[in-house]
Amino acid sequence: MSRNPGEPFPFARLMEVNEQRPSYPRSLVEMAYEQLLSMLVTMKIPPGAHIGIEALARQLKISQTPIREALTLLEAQKLAYKIPNVGFRAANLLTPEDIDALFEIRLMIEPAMAALAAERASEETLQALVSLSHAMAEAADGNDVAYAQFAEGDARLHHLVATASGNRFIAEAIEGLHVHLHIFRFLVNTNATRKALSEHQVLIDALLARDAAAAEAAMRAHLHASRQRMDSVMTADHEPELPVDDTATAKPSTRRGRPRRKAAATDPAD
CATH class of the missing domain: 1.10.10.10 (Winged helix-like DNA-binding domain superfamily/Winged helix DNA-binding domain)
Structure with a gap:
């Protein structure tokens, strides 16, 4: 296409x-x-x-x-x-300073974005998130191409949630960060895909339930967990x-x- x-x-x-x-x-x-x-x-x-x-x-x-x-x-x-x-x-690769700045702004924007999405997302968008999560599960334990597809899927998921917030400025801000694929370059050869899938599922369940508080908490927990994964691979003895x-x-x-x-x-x- x-x-x-x-x-x-x-x-x-x-x-x-x-x-x-x-x-x-x-x-x-x-x-x-x-x-x-x-x-x-x-x-x-x-x-x-x-x-x-x-x-x-x-x-x-x-x-x-x-x-x-x-x-x-x-x-x-x-x-x-x-x-x-x-x-x-x-x-x-992103520098430690880049990572600090990126997660700082993501924690400011994305939890609130998820809360808005829980209230405003169309049924079509919610079903697209469910389908995307299933596709990512199939790619989670695959080869290098599948890993790249999973990383793309992570970007797509956050893009859909941002769009579902109904605020185009939020969506444009998330897109402009260009962060997801760069983060997955650090996480190759880890079990990050399986952990991310579990965190995504908690978020999607909250969105499907139209529970704004739960969606906000799930996104914040996902971002903190993602940051912890980044920290673990940036230690001196565990570089990518x-x-x-x-x-x-x-x-x-x-x-x-x-x-x-x-x-x-x-x-x-x-």
Whole structure:
């Protein structure tokens, strides 16, 4: 399906509430996007690494054009960025200061947003949340692509709740944070998906019951739990692992963000 480039979250390409994920065969851009997203979210392309388009084209057996289009979508999510005359690089991990600031504003906005959603959400939106939760459960224990889909689903869930609040400024603020996929880069190789599913279910149950106080409490608990998961992987002895994909990555840039413990392979020609 077509996608407006301005849409910040691509889970099912920010479908309308009653739409389903595109059926196969997928477009080449979607296939390239899905593969790149999984490599970025699971850090097979390490933070700050050069993204070799020619190497990816050979690996995926497609032309460079859909890969470039997919990278443009990822750039809109701040997972990649383009340097003129150099090419694309993977975004650096969030700094501890970034994480503090993001959770500070999320705790200000999202619990109140959930309370409003409990009062104002349409039945259609509530059923979409239930369907989304089921789809995320199916992806929770899958491969790298499934993990990336789960991360997209988390973004989609928070987007739906924000939209259901009936306040477009809240929805725009949540979308503009571009936070969910970045958080899941820290949580790869943990059991965060199963924990998040349980927390989401408490939230959805409160929304279905139209219980504003319970929805607010469930969202706040979910955010605190998410922050605790982040803290656990940011300790000195438990930093995120950086698996290396030789065909697509280069040594991470050290110009921005924290130095990483593992280096990737040499840049392929781009």
